[in-house]
Amino acid sequence: MRRTSWQTLLGTGVVVGAVAYLGLTVLEARSGTVVPVSAQTWLVLAVVAVVLLLLGRSVRRLTEGRTTRMDHLRAARVAMFAKACSLCGAAFTGYFAAQVAIAWTNISAPALRDHAVWSGAAGLAALALLVVALVVEQWCRLPPEDDPEPA
Template sequence: MRRTRVRTLVAVAVGVAAVGTLLLRLLETRGVYLPGAAWVEVVALVLIAGLVLWAGWAVRAYLRGEKPDLDPLRAARTFAMAKAAAYTGALLTGRYAASVLLVLPQLAVEPRREVAITSGVAALAAIGLAVVGLVVEKFCEAPPPEEDEGREAIPS
């Protein structure tokens, strides 16, 4: 598997934010007001980021030779989990940013300001999840295999 590109994650977040803002505006013109993020979502994102980082730290120790009893399949699964965390963080960043963008013109209204604050903090937590995913992907990067001295390397 290839590592996730930051450019791809930014494109996902911006795309979801743009489409989400348009959809939320359309819904509000029809009288449907969706709530912003809840504080429990922020806590959940931070916990998930912590778990992904913990799993990645174990793989990092394994690749450095500090933890030889770790299953290599676990390292592959951790890489897949890190990739999922990066994409999930990008998607949720766009979702929460859309909520913030929607209520930005109405910050003088207390309930809308609360939506902006909670959604903004949730967006920061989602960015953190994406960053943790990228870092753990780097942790799971195995070094290239050692070559024999008499043989030439095969270009990839």
């Protein structure tokens, strides 16, 4: 498995953000309301990031040869979970950035101010999830073999 490239993550965030901005603009123009963002959204993303970090620590212990309850199959699953979280983190960051941009158009309204705050908090949590996922992906890499003969 190859590491997730920054170009893929940037492209995902930009495309999702642009599509979300266009869709949310059309939806707001037709209905007059914005899609609500729950105040707990940032908390859910932060909990996922913490769980991924804890799982990644166990994988890191396994790759360093220290004692752990992690086996190789579960370590592979954690690596795939980290890859999925990096892509989801990029997509959610773009989406919540679009939400903030929509709410920023009339930030003086109290409802839109709260919307911008919760969207911004969720966007920061999604960015934190992205960073944690990239760190865990790095921890899941196996050290190179010390085989002097080419395969």
